[in-house]
Amino acid sequence: MLWMVLLGLVPVFYGILVYILKPIALGDDFSISGVFPKLAFSMYLHFLLPLMTVFIGTSVIIDEVESATLPYLLVRPVPRWKTVLAKVLASEVMLAIILCGSLSVSFGLMSLDGGMANVCTIGEFFTAIGVLTAGCFAYISLFSLVGGSIKKPVLTGLLFTFGWEKIVGSLPGSLRFTTVIYYLNSLFPFKEQAGSSNLFSLLRATTSTLTAWKAALILLILMAVLHWAAASLLSLKEFAHQEE
Amino acid sequence: MIINVFDLSKWYGQIIAVNNLTFSIDPGVTGFLGPNGAGKTTLMRMLIGQLKPSQGTLTIDGEAIWNNHTLMRRIGYCPEQDAFWQYLTGLDFVHALIQMHGFSTEKAMEKAVMAIRLVDMEKDMHRRIGSYSKGMRQRIKLAQAIAHDPDILFLDEPLNGLDPMGRHQIMQLIKDLGNRGKIVVVSSHILHEVEAMTDNILLINHGRLLAQGTIYDIRQLIDTHPLQVTIRCDQVDRLTAFLLAFEDVLSVQFNREKNQVTVETNQPELFHQRLPELALKENLKISSLWSPDENLDAIFDYLVGG
Amino acid sequence: MPVYDQNYRAWKGHLMPFPRAWWVIAKTHIRLRWKRGVIALLILAAFPFLMRALQILAVARMEDYQFLQQFAKNLEIDAAFFKDFLFGQSFWFILMIILTGAGIIANDQKYKASQLYFSKPVTYWDYITGKFITVSFYSGIITFIPAILLFFMQLVLAENNTFIQSFFWIPFAIAGFGIIALLVFGSLILALSAMVSGRSAGIFFFALLLFPDIIRAIIPSVPEIGLISVSANIKQVGSVIFGLPKPYDYSTWLAGIALLVTFLICMGILRWRVKPSEVVT
Numbered sequence: 001m002l003w004m005v006l007l008g009l010v011p012v013f014y015g016i017l018v019y020i021l022k023p024i025a026l027g028d029d030f031s032i033s034g035v036f037p038k039l040a041f042s043m044y045l046h047f048l049l050p051l052m053t054v055f056i057g058t059s060v061i062i063d064e065v066e067s068a069t070l071p072y073l074l075v076r077p078v079p080r081w082k083t084v085l086a087k088v089l090a091s092e093v094m095l096a097i098i099l100c101g102s103l104s105v106s107f108g109l110m111s112l113d114g115g116m117a118n119v120c121t122i123g124e125f126f127t128a129i130g131v132l133t134a135g136c137f138a139y140i141s142l143f144s145l146v147g148g149s150i151k152k153p154v155l156t157g158l159l160f161t162f163g164w165e166k167i168v169g170s171l172p173g174s175l176r177f178t179t180v181i182y183y184l185n186s187l188f189p190f191k192e193q194a195g196s197s198n199l200f201s202l203l204r205a206t207t208s209t210l211t212a213w214k215a216a217l218i219l220l221i222l223m224a225v226l227h228w229a230a231a232s233l234l235s236l237k238e239f240a241h242q243e244e
Numbered sequence: 245m246i247i248n249v250f251d252l253s254k255w256y257g258q259i260i261a262v263n264n265l266t267f268s269i270d271p272g273v274t275g276f277l278g279p280n281g282a283g284k285t286t287l288m289r290m291l292i293g294q295l296k297p298s299q300g301t302l303t304i305d306g307e308a309i310w311n312n313h314t315l316m317r318r319i320g321y322c323p324e325q326d327a328f329w330q331y332l333t334g335l336d337f338v339h340a341l342i343q344m345h346g347f348s349t350e351k352a353m354e355k356a357v358m359a360i361r362l363v364d365m366e367k368d369m370h371r372r373i374g375s376y377s378k379g380m381r382q383r384i385k386l387a388q389a390i391a392h393d394p395d396i397l398f399l400d401e402p403l404n405g406l407d408p409m410g411r412h413q414i415m416q417l418i419k420d421l422g423n424r425g426k427i428v429v430v431s432s433h434i435l436h437e438v439e440a441m442t443d444n445i446l447l448i449n450h451g452r453l454l455a456q457g458t459i460y461d462i463r464q465l466i467d468t469h470p471l472q473v474t475i476r477c478d479q480v481d482r483l484t485a486f487l488l489a490f491e492d493v494l495s496v497q498f499n500r501e502k503n504q505v506t507v508e509t510n511q512p513e514l515f516h517q518r519l520p521e522l523a524l525k526e527n528l529k530i531s532s533l534w535s536p537d538e539n540l541d542a543i544f545d546y547l548v549g550g
Numbered sequence: 551m552p553v554y555d556q557n558y559r560a561w562k563g564h565l566m567p568f569p570r571a572w573w574v575i576a577k578t579h580i581r582l583r584w585k586r587g588v589i590a591l592l593i594l595a596a597f598p599f600l601m602r603a604l605q606i607l608a609v610a611r612m613e614d615y616q617f618l619q620q621f622a623k624n625l626e627i628d629a630a631f632f633k634d635f636l637f638g639q640s641f642w643f644i645l646m647i648i649l650t651g652a653g654i655i656a657n658d659q660k661y662k663a664s665q666l667y668f669s670k671p672v673t674y675w676d677y678i679t680g681k682f683i684t685v686s687f688y689s690g691i692i693t694f695i696p697a698i699l700l701f702f703m704q705l706v707l708a709e710n711n712t713f714i715q716s717f718f719w720i721p722f723a724i725a726g727f728g729i730i731a732l733l734v735f736g737s738l739i740l741a742l743s744a745m746v747s748g749r750s751a752g753i754f755f756f757a758l759l760l761f762p763d764i765i766r767a768i769i770p771s772v773p774e775i776g777l778i779s780v781s782a783n784i785k786q787v788g789s790v791i792f793g794l795p796k797p798y799d800y801s802t803w804l805a806g807i808a809l810l811v812t813f814l815i816c817m818g819i820l821r822w823r824v825k826p827s828e829v830v831t
Contacts, residue, residue, distance in 0.1 A: 003746060007757065014765055025772045038768045047764050055753040062749075068327030072388065075292050076344040077317040152587060154749050155649070158756060236311070238295050 007052060008098035011043045015109040032113035036106065036120060037190035040128050044103055045188055046181070049135045050161035052099070056091050057143025058153035060084075065239045080235035088144050088230055096136040100129045124189035131187045134219055138180050141226035148234045180222065186215035245271055245305055245395055245427060247291070252300035253451075254286055261286040263451035265300070269429060273422035273442035276431040277544065283451040284431045285324065285400065291429070292321045292398055304396065317345060320394035322385050324401045324431075330374035334365055334384045337373060338391055345392045359391035360384070364413060378405035386414065396427045403437055415441050435544055447547055454547045462547075470494050470508040473515065476532040480505050483528050490518065506536070571672040575680025580687050583650050588688060591649060595642035595692035602635050602700055610707035627704050627713065632697055632720055633792040636727065637785060639693045643735075646692055648755055651685040651739035653748025655824065660747065668826035678820060681740055686732045694728035720792075727791045731784055734809050737816035738780065744823035773799040777808045784809065 018032055061084065064070040073083050110119050119125075139161075146160075147153040161181075169179040176182040185191075186209035209215070247269040254262040262283045276284045289295040290302055293309045293316070302309050309315055328337065338356040347355060360369045363383040373381060382405045389397060402418065403411050418441050422428045432438050438445065443458040455462045477483045480503045487493050492511035499505065509515040523530050609625050658664045667677055701720050704713060738758065742751040762779030769775055776782040776798045786805040789796050796802055 003750065003754070007754075010761060014768075018769065021769070021772055021775075025774070030771070035768060042764050042768060047760060051753060051757055051760075055750065059749065068323065068325040069329060071292070071294060071321060071323050072341055073344075074294060075316055075319060075321045076341070077313050077315075077346065078344055079313045080311060154752055155587075155645075158753075162756075162760075 004052065004056070004095070005098055008048065008095075008102045009105070011039055011048070012102055012105045012109065014039070014043070015106050019109075019113075031118070033110045033115075033118040036110045039106060039110075040103065041188065041190045041192065044099060044128075044132060045135070045184060048099060048102075049132060049184075050139065050165070050181070052095055053136060053139030054143055054154060054157035054161060056095055057140040058147030058157055060087050060091050060140070060144040061148045061234055061239065062153065070239050074239075081231040084144075084234045085227065085231040088141055088227065091144070092137045092140045095140065096133040099132050099136065103129060103132060120189070127187070127189045131184055131189075134187070134223070135180070135184050138184075138219060138223050138226060141223065141230045142180065145226065145230045145233065148230075148237060148239075180219075183210065183215040183219045183222070186210040187212055187219070245425075247396070247427060247429075248301070248303045248306075250301045252287075252290065252297055252302055254283075254290060254295060254298045260451055262290070265448075265451075265453050267446060267453060267456050269427055269446075271422070271425045271427050272444060273418060273428045273430060275438035275442050275445040276429060276448065277433075277435065277438060277445055278448035278454075280433075281450075282448045284448055286451075287448065288398055288400055288429070288431055292319060317392075318395040320389035320392065320397045322389040322397070322399045322402050324404070326378065326381055326405075328373045328381065328384075331372060333370050333372055334360060334376070334380075334387075335369040337384060338388045341388045342391045347392070355391045355393075356387070359387040362390065362417065363387045364410075379407055379410055382406055383410070383414075386417075390417075390421070394426070396429075397421060398429050398431075400431045401433070402430060403432065403434060411437065447544070449547070470510045471512040471515075472506055472508050472536050473512070474504055474506040474534055474536055475519070475530055476502070476504040477523075478503065478529045478531070482526065483522075483530075486522055486526065490515065503531075571670070571676035572679040572683070575667075575672070575677065576683035576687070579654065579680065579684035583684065583688065587649055588646070591642060591646055592688075592692060595639065595646070596696075598635065598638055598642075599692075599696040599700070602631070602696075603703060605631075606700060606704050606707060610704075610709070629717060629720060629723070629792045630794055632701065632724060633788060633794055635700065636693055636697055636724070636788065639696075640781070642692050643689055643731075644756070644759060646689050647685060647735050647739050648752040650688045651681075651736070652743060652752035652755065654681050654684060655740060655743040655820075656746065656748040656751055659744070662827070664825065665827050674821070674824060677824060678740070682736050685736045685739060689732060689735070690728065693731075694724055697724045697728075723791050723793075727788050730787060730791075730809065734780060734784065734813050737813050737820070741816035741819040741823075744820055774804075776800055777804055780809070780812055783812075 015032075015035075018035060022028075022030055022032060061070070064073065064087075074080060076083075107116075107119060107125055116122075120128075143153070143157050146156055150156050165179040165181045168175045169181040169185070170176070210218070249268065250266050252262060252265040253260065265287065276288065278284045286295065290297055291309065293312060296310045304315055304318070307315055332340070335356060338359060339352055342352040342356050343349065345352075357366070357369075360366055363386050365380060365383045365387060368376065368380060373384065376384065382402070386399070386402060389399065399418070403414060406414060415437060418428055418430060422442065430438060430441060439459065443460070445456070445459065445462070446453065447455040447462070475483065480498065480500065484496055484498050484505050487496060487505065487507055490509070492509045492514055493507050494510055495508045497506040507515075519530075519533075522528070605625055606627055609627055658667065698721055701717075701724070708714070739751065739755055742754050742758075745751070746754065759779075759781050762776070762782065766775050766779060766782065776786070777800065782798055783805040786796050786798050786800070786802050787809065790802045798805075
């Protein structure tokens with residue numbers, strides 16, 4: 001848990017680093033508040049969110065199985081699907097608090113340089129919070145399903161988020177609809193900078209996104225389906241601690 | 245209240261872990277016995293609804309166990325694995341699990357403390373489980389199994405890691421629970437301790453049921469193995485001479501130093517009928533009489549050792 | 551009768567004078583890790599090697615492939631060829647490090663196997679060396695061994711001595727770069743494995759590699775930010791080892807020092823975390 005909080009606070013440490021570097025190497029012209037949109041997009045949405053959801057999502061059930069504590073939960077008068085759903089939701093809420101809390105602290109830190117209005121509007125800030133929260137819910141339910149069904153869930157999760165989604169999510173065409181990040185990108189208030197030299201960044205910056213309401217609706221349906229799938233499929237599985 | 249198992253099998257690919265078991269368990273303490281790999285743990289896991297049977301039925305009072313959360317209100321389970329959320333205190337651990345049964349926070353706390361008191365862990369209940377010794381962890385595991393006063397208890401190696409005093413205490417607790425009309429199923433390798441808790445056993449090997457019943461009943465049924473009877477008598481040489489004449493006596497071991505003779509008979513009932521008659525007729529003073537192999541170890545050896 | 555008379559004897563032979571515990575640990579773990587996932591990764595990681603081998607073959611037989619002559623400059627076999635091959639294998643290298651190294655110490659701590667290790671005449675250095683060799687073995691198979699093979703393939707197929715005269719130092723560069731990369735990445739994954747669970751170690755390793763690159767992308771105006779990136783420092787040092795221009799605009803010496811500091815921190819963490827047993831109060 002402590003590791004998760006520390007990982008979530010890494011952008012805050014980065015923000016402090018920027019303040020330290022400004023007088024030494026960045027120059028007086030450098031706008032710290034201008035870093036926030038890039039930080040939110042690259043660090044929070046495209047790095048911390050997928051990384052932490054892979055880790056937490058895959059651990060939801062598998063940690064209990066490996067540590068042989070799952071029988072304590074299943075031999076209780078609580079329907080299995082409720083137990084699974086409760087664990088998934090608790091993880092989602094926990095991670096949402098960590099990420100949104102960290103984003104808020106970063107926002108506050110960067111507002112010290114010229115005021116909140118220089119960083120972004122309040123609407124953009126709360127939209128970013130909302131998208132990160134939706135991302136937590138969508139990804140964790142997906143990866144808890146992966147964690148309970150596949151042998152190497154962490155590797156699969158990393159390949160999906162940093163492989164498939166990175167490549168396919170940026171490409172024009174219909175394959176990007178199979179990624180979660182495409183809908184999150186569509187809703188996120190901060191977009192990729194067009195001047196980036198990375199191919200996928202350029203594609204993300206130039207490829208069209210869905211309208212906000214379409215993206216929100218599809219994301220909601222996706223979250224509902226993933227939660228239903230995780231709760232019902234995992235509740236029918238036999239989880240017996242395998243003695244090695 | 246009854247657990248009914250009919251034609252129960254469980255396989256993993258090509259491996260049959262439990263093979264065509266049919267039995268029922270009544271209130272009282274029942275011992276599950278068998279060597280390692282016999283299928284006891286698989287059977288136990290099916291009984292608590294952790295594993296789904298591949299074939300057959302498994303019911304408690306007519307209700308199937310698999311995926312039946314309402315039945316779990318009546319079931320308590322003490323697993324064999326030494327597995328905990330190490331950062332919780334003993335009290336928090338039991339309390340949290342009891343709350344899942346629908347008790348209010350205060351009621352759950354009351355029940356948790358009561359259960360912890362029963363297993364003699366009151367002194368250490370506010371310490372983290374990670375700092376407990378093996379015996380303390382075993383007691384806490386037992387506490388969470390009994391705290392909600394279940395009708396049915398499944399205890400997998402409940403005496404693991406306990407000191408002799410602790411073993412005695414817990415065995416007494418288990419016997420009390422059985423006497424109160426609960427179904428208590430105890431799985432163990434320690435035969436003399438199971439024998440001390442119950443007469444009723446279920447002997448499993450290679451996934452098959454080898455025997456079910458009291459130790460005495462099972463022994464009676466093992467007609468392929470002669471019964472050994474040891475007799476201590478003041479005139480052991482005369483007794484031996486008379487016993488040799490019995491046609492059901494297969495072998496005799498004579499020990500003059502100890503004044504005892506051990507016979508093997510393939511008709512124990514007939515032998516036990518004839519012996520007192522002989523003693524009366526020939527005026528032999530028999531000071532003690534016992535059967536070295538009418539116990540669980542011997543039965544286990546006969547049936548499992550092959 | 552004393553026990554030893556009844557067929558029990560203490561062995562009166564000689565124990566091996568050469569300390570071999572680290573080799574036993576390494577050998578066992580290498581064998582244990584030979585599983586489907588690792589084999590699949592080895593097969594996938596072989597494709598770039600095959601492509602490079604074909605390139606060497608094509609260049610050696612350029613007169614047979616007229617259509618390639620227009621690309622002759624791009625296909626040249628020089629120091630950049632080997633450097634690019636090694637850097638190109640980084641994705642497979644990282645995956646292999648995670649696959650073989652994430653749980654290598656974490657599982658010992660989880661299943662309390664550390665007690666078993668240290669109840670034998672096994673020192674801390676035996677233990678660490680054995681684990682380190684395991685991680686290096688598989689990572690080396692997909693990077694440095696193929697690079698050396700490519701060098702010898704070029705040597706065999708070269709028409710004259712120009713290549714060997716100009717690039718005789720390449721195997722040493724490959725070996726030197728290999729040692730630095732394996733020491734740094736190997737110690738990093740071992741330290742993470744000693745600190746957290748196997749699954750977490752893989753995630754944190756990934757994060758430690760990716761995160762600094764993201765920071766560098768956000769503040770491109772400060773090239774020294776790259777010093778916090780292990781992969782950037784490795785590339786910086788690696789390019790210089792192969793006699794090529796450095797990719798980033800900061801001192802290679804500083805990159806080397808940063809790698810040394812990373813290595814020392816990891817060794818310190820290992821010293822702190824690798825113990826026979828943990829006492830919880």
